[in-house]
Amino acid sequence: MRISIKILSITLVAIISALTAEAFTVRGRIVDNTLKDPVPGAIVTIASPDSTVIARGTSDGKGTFTVNVDSVTEQLIITVDATSYSRLSLSLSGAGSDIDLGSVAMSPSTIGLAEVTVSAKAVNRLTDRTILIPSAEEIKRAPGMMGLLNSLSFKSLELKVNSLTNTITINGQSAKILINGVQRRIEDLTALIPENIARVEYCSYPDVRYGACWVNIITVPVDKGGSVMAYLNPALTAKRTSQQVAASYRHGANEVSINYSGGFRDSDKEYSHKEEEYIGGGNATRLYYHGLPSTTIDRYNSLRIDYTRQPSDKRIFIASLLLDQHSQNQDEDTEVQEISSSYTERTSRDFKSLAPTFDLYYRENTSANGVMELNVTTSLSRGDYYRDIFNTTGYSDLNKINNTAWFIGGEALYSHRYSSVSTRYGIQYRFTNSDRKTTINNGNPIADDASSHVFYGYASIGGRLFDIGYSFAAGLRYNRVTSSMLRPSLTMSLNRYFGNDFSAGYQLQWQPSSPGLSRYSNVFTPVNELLYRTGNPDLKSTTTTSNRLSIQYGHGKFYASGEVFYRYVKRPIMNVYSYVDDPSSEIAGKFLMRPENCHNNRRIGMSLSMSVNNLLNHLSLAVWGGWGKYSTRGEGFRYEKCTWNADAQASFYWDTWTVNANFTLIPGYQLSTNSLSERSRFSSVDVSYRYRQWTFSASISQIFSKHGIRQRNWVLSSVHPEYSDYYLKNFANLVSIGVRYSLNFGKRLRKGNRSTSSYGIDSGVNITY
Template identity: 30%
Template sequence: MILRYISTICFALIAFVVQAKSISGVVIDEHTKEALPGVNVTLVNDSAKVLLNTTTNGNGWFMLRDVKVNEAFVGLIYMGYESQKITVNINEGDLDLGEIKLSPKSTMLGEVVVSADKVIEKADKYVLIPTLAELNRASETLNLLSEMKVKMPGLQVNEALKRVSVDGGGVVFQVNGKEESLSKVQSLNQRDILRIEYRNTPDIRYADRGVSGVINFIMKPRQEGGTIMVELDESVTSLRSIATIAGTYYYKKSEWSINYGNTWQKNTKQYSDAQEQYIGRENIIYRNQIGQPSSMRDFSNNVSFGYTYMYDLNTMLAARLSFRAYDGNNRNYNIMEEIIGDAKSRYEKYNPNKSKSHSPTLDLYFRKNFSQTQSLELNAMGTISSGDYSREMHYKYDSGIDFNQINLTNNDSWAAALEALYSLKIGKVDTRYGVNYRRNHAENKYSENGAEFTPDHQTRNNLYFYGDLAGRWNKLGYTFSVGGKYFHNTGLSGSEHYLKFKALGTLNFKIDKHWSANYLYMYSPDMPPLSAMNDDVHTIDDISLQMGNLYIKPSTYQRHRLYVRYNTGNFYATAWGSYSRTDNSLNSVWYYDDDPSSKYYQMFINKTENGNYTDNISTQLDLSYQNLFNHLTLSASVGWDKYNVSDKAEYNSLNKVWASISANAYFGNWTIYANYSVAPRYSLDGRTFCRDIRFDYFGAKYRWKDFSFGARMVNAFTKRGFQQETETPSKVHPISKTFYIKDFANMVELNIVYRISFGKSYQRANRTLQNNGVDTGVNVKY
């Protein structure tokens, strides 16, 4: 009995001596002093045995609880930073290590890190950590991207047009992995951005949507409070206004958000010149269009409401309800000069067009992280679109003959989609497996000159399944993706169905400290839009018609791309080369109907057809220097494109050199910037060669507390302002057009941004909403 009491007392004393204690601290960046979330913190003993493990929260804070040893080592590991090992002695209660500073490192096993600029080159993307200077200099998110594009190969930003592109194509924006609109991205407080994950290759998940890259903004986590942002772009020399109001509020496990965007624009000096020929009749018809002052009014409203519920850090549900309304009105005036043989005539051409539509969308998303290596995402989307479109033609000849035509289209469409995505990490390889089903129905009623509406409806069913993997072997990063799509389209004239497969692969090789190379191969069958398969025959003018084609086949797109990147200090250089080919390309082809028995006898018909192929050879050199003299960032790009278009009856080609320069200068709270297109780039749309819109600008911004004030001049020292040129070669109807808006010449715009954040912080899981949009099947561009 006595021995039992003595044993009890001894064990109690031992327990008292080694009672459970805690170790805490805050981990920050040594240079920027920013907190580092997600740092891996471990407690190990002399034998290197891991006793406890945790990670820092959104504020960089951590706590190791239930520490039952007096002496040990605290290890800190964070991607892109030097690891740190701290000896601790906690004989006297809980231990607070205070601020622990981690230093960025220049190299790390299996990845490439540029410490001064904080660029981590992973197998499938670039991870960029904005410096404190970059965050402080930027007035908003687009401005931040414009500054950081020197580190993001292929990224192009035009702040005046609010346009972002990657490798010449579209972009999917995400916030914490959740897909968002550009207006939502603009509303972010750039100072809350922890890092940017940039992908300049198509994601197999979004391959169906034709995007070329993904930009994901990882934000500082929040707990209670919120953010408010108001931005206004107002032109003082023309009628153009863009406004955004956004707010987000966090409370416990819930997040509420609202985002409203409004664009209003009215032009009164809009012109369209054209030279065209119609070949097929006894005499060629020559028409010369002389643009007269015309007007255009655009008014669009976008509003979205979002709610996110975090059951815990591994389980969440998100919902978003959005609504878009558009009202457009164009009044185009032109003088036409026509020559048919020896006969010459002149007439006035008046084309008023109206478009009015609205579409609500509901998006639901669920995510569950089962462990650190696997997760499941479920997404459901539904949208409805309704619109009325009118296109009028009124020709008044000098001879007194008039031609009048009124085309009306009423549209009702809807789309619904379901998606499931399973992610699994196997060792050092990340894999994903997904399936997406989408049903799209479009019903259009078409009428000419008050006649009874002709109904047309189409239903498209898409089943898309895909999978990918990403990993690294020594210095070689790789991604391999495959997808399969079953496509079934049903219309009044019949139905078509196809089963096609997609493939995507990238290789990223780190040659040495300064050089790296990246290769991309893409194989992607593309389905035609519903508007191209519409059976309705639309009158274009007095001698031409436009029609769709239900039986056109999917085109097949293949691309090889290689770029080599060099970086030393703040200097960046990237050399690109690519070759792409589209077989069964979708082209707008002109025919002349010379069959006397046809109802369209002696008419020129524009119809969507499958061509043989289109080729594109492209080279490009990008040069950039950031923080020159600690005040200036310069970027320049020059390239050459060659396009070849082969149809069943003709072949055309185009060679063009293009170049652009941009600059940002910083002095205290002032930013001065400029973007100039030395020689605009050309692109190919079907069989039409299109010169990029010229929208050059220079301006200045001043930051004061929670405000940013800016002014810029767009298309300075020009007479035509906004200008676009197109050329469509054809043996039946060749045409070249020049469209320009003088209202945008020497345009002065003022910009005001007010942004404020309030409340505490906390940690949220990533999520994504990605199914959106409806194909209405409406084509009013004829």
């Protein structure tokens, strides 16, 4: 009898659990990776991590599928099988509500590439990129795209998000932003709605095409209809606000989208302390600058309009118009103390600029395995820049620069898949012309024009050999400003999985870079009473060689990542200071700052990151730590610096509530040629709540900090050593609130991958002095 009651009890519990489990659906569309045609009859299997089959479904004639899932597990393994195609596997964690995978591309079974099979992990690491698929719960509670990426960073520790500065870094390097393969800006990313995201991809090393790491957001677009988004983020304890409004609508083959973003900051508690010394001419002059309350008024606005025409998945055309406006007014007040006197000084910096950009892009599948991409971009920048100094001793200095810069560039790219490898061949061209007129102390304008031509050709090949995925890329860059420079580039990446939980990778990079146009100027511009600056027409390109060995581990709720790296920079550009003792010089008896190619920079280091995800279904924790040793060698000096850094992050979530906290534990240092800087400490606590289409948030940043945002810098020089300490007190304990409204309407349908060259123009002007 007791046994019967026990069996009955277990049965009732099982029935009740089954009835109360939250059923959900997994849907998507299976397409051919090259032809973009639908793949009918594909079998979609959903299983638990122990290979227990939970549900199955089949794609229809349009390639779409819908699978109902009644059993909720912490992790789901989705496998797609189709005749003549390689099996594809994806891993989803935190499932519990409806999931839209968007378009799932399958490759013919004759192609044995690393990217054909995605390992059944929450973080899927391939040779050339890492794939992250947000869970339904992560999307449901995400306060916006930055919040969604922040949630994903707990599982992929190379990726870090800073909501205060609105930046994304990968392995400490700023990441290029791509949306469906199109290079965009951070404002375009924040305009997206989390529910529209199918997956996130990123490259953790500088790609041969872009010369930088990148993060690519793959969306689930619309066939008819679109989306709207509006966001307002004012500060309560400072005069600062940002806002954004975005909308898109698609009907048939045509889509129009518009995105406006802007911001305003009025700070009146900026302080700049500085100690500097001038050694030359048999004398040494030491100056102390005690920062007084200073002001900055900053305004920026950006408007983007896109038109897309896509008659089929095999062909797409995009026209984009971007308009940027930026103005800034700054008054920096200091009390200057010399050995025998003191005085007050004000430095005023004002600039305003307007820059329109127009971009055309075309993509077509030329064959079953070939894709052609063409892109043309042009941009114009007009700006007026002012820098005035006056002090109570009667000294004054007025500088004005009127600048017009024009840029045009283009790229042609052809990609082809063979039986066992994937290849890319591309060529880029960029022409930039900067027309500068510099006026010093109301004198005659000094013409200072510059132009550059850059040709860049590159090719890459990727695939899998035995158990090792590989990617090799090489490029050749020709750059002409005042002289011609021809430099090769090389990128190599290898990766291998060891079981289901452990993977290792190695990256090698050899990449040249060229200085900006302002570095070539011959004009002598006064910085203060003692110091002038100028450019150098004889500058050469810089070459960076990087080696990186990384390991990743993920099992259940625990993730860890570690790396060791070595970076060598040949001919880095350094600001060299000297005393001008030539009596025939127009600046005789003064000091001169001039950029020069110095010997080399070296950096060796290691890092370790760990995270625990979804503890008790409501908490995630992560820590990052690292050690590095910098060394730099210039004319007549050598300097070394060892540094540690550490950060921590915690996230607590319940239903649609999220509390996220970030703290810098040890800031660490960075050494660039002869400039040593301390990383800014960052701390914040954000609280957000989502209710249907509305998201409400509140945050406090730079907690318990009397300095707010602080930046410290040392100039290493035997002629002009300098220490500066800048801080923005307005951002100490900064309290902000946010309101976001987002709405989707229309049917979901894939739009296709896109790619284009970067936006931006080198105006040839440098006013950071």
